[in-house]
Amino acid sequence: MAGHGVVTVIIVHWNQPERCARTIDRFQHQGVSTRILVVDNGSEPPLLERLRAVVASSVHDVELVELGANRGFGPGANAGLQRWLAEGEGKWVALAPHDALPHDGTLCRLIAAAESRERAGLACADVGDGHVPVVDPYFGGMTVPAPRGAAADGWESVDYPHGTLLIARRACLEEIGLFDERYFAYCEEADLGLRARAAGWEVGLVRGARVTNPTMRSGSPAVDYLMHRNTLLLVREHSGRYHAFIRFCIALWQLARGVVQPSSRVFVFSAKGRAAGMIDFLRGRYGPPPAGLLGQAGAAR
Incomplete structure (x- = not known):
């Protein structure tokens, strides 16, 4: 050009x-x-x-x-x-x-x-x-x-x-x-x-x-962790605390349903990763996911 x-x-x-x-x-x-x-x-x-x-x-x-x-x-x-x-x-x-x-x-x-x-x-x-x-x-x-x-x-x-x-x-x-x-x-x-x-x-x-992007649909506990923690952060930063509270309640309900009803799980579902991400959002812990969750699928993207 x-x-x-x-x-x-x-x-x-x-x-x-x-x-x-x-x-x-x-x-x-x-x-x-x-x-x-x-x-x-x-x-x-x-x-x-x-x-x-x-x-x-x-x-x-x-x-x-x-x-x-x-x-x-x-x-x-x-x-x-x-x-x-x-x-x-x-x-x-x-x-x-x-x-x-x-x-x-x-x-x-x-x-x-x-x-x-x-x-x-x-x-x-x-x-x-x-x-x-x-x-x-x-x-x-x-x-x-x-x-x-x-x-x-x-x-x-x-x-x-x-x-x-x-x-x-x-x-x-x-x-x-x-x-x-x-x-x-x-x-x-x-x-x-x-x-x-x-x-x-x-x-x-x-x-x-x-x-x-042939690998854009990969999933892992780290991906579920990051998606939920970061979505809550994004919603709070740009829509406010009320919206983040509602989103947290929805995530909590989805987590409980995924545990008791496996057929409802999406492809990235990880109870461990999702729960850790929600807890870390409440704690204000950002940056890399916990070392125990970080795997191949959650690294560069």
């Missing part, structure tokens, strides 16, 4: 070097010149060595930033975003987890759609599920079916950008700040989107700019 130079793409990685290699390759077919910044969230030594080999053997412009510990998706992204902001080059930055696979030209479509809107601050690619991201005052970040008659291509205003692949405008991040690191992972993009909208920036999903 003429006039935009090299676009920095930040990829947050944890323990999946082969998948990360595929993602790096996919970002070379985007209709724009890209520079890849891989932020490693403390991968296990053998897997980190394989990631180093991937980066060293790449014929593309790829750089590895090693954090040395699993700080979570939001803090890992922030490490890359802080570096990009400090360098002072480029109007747009892209962000994705290590297993996002953008279709050819997706990044070019995203930037073109956002550039056509003066106050576009955040935008995300289309995962192809026919849904749009919204924030409910009681249930937090979620997706709902797109309105009937919605365009198949182009910009669609949403409450927040999903984290499978998003772009951010430099001026927007300079005004509203980066991800709230209390979330560690999950709900941080909903918080960022709400802050952007509150500051007068537009947030959109770009139809026709496709990305797939």
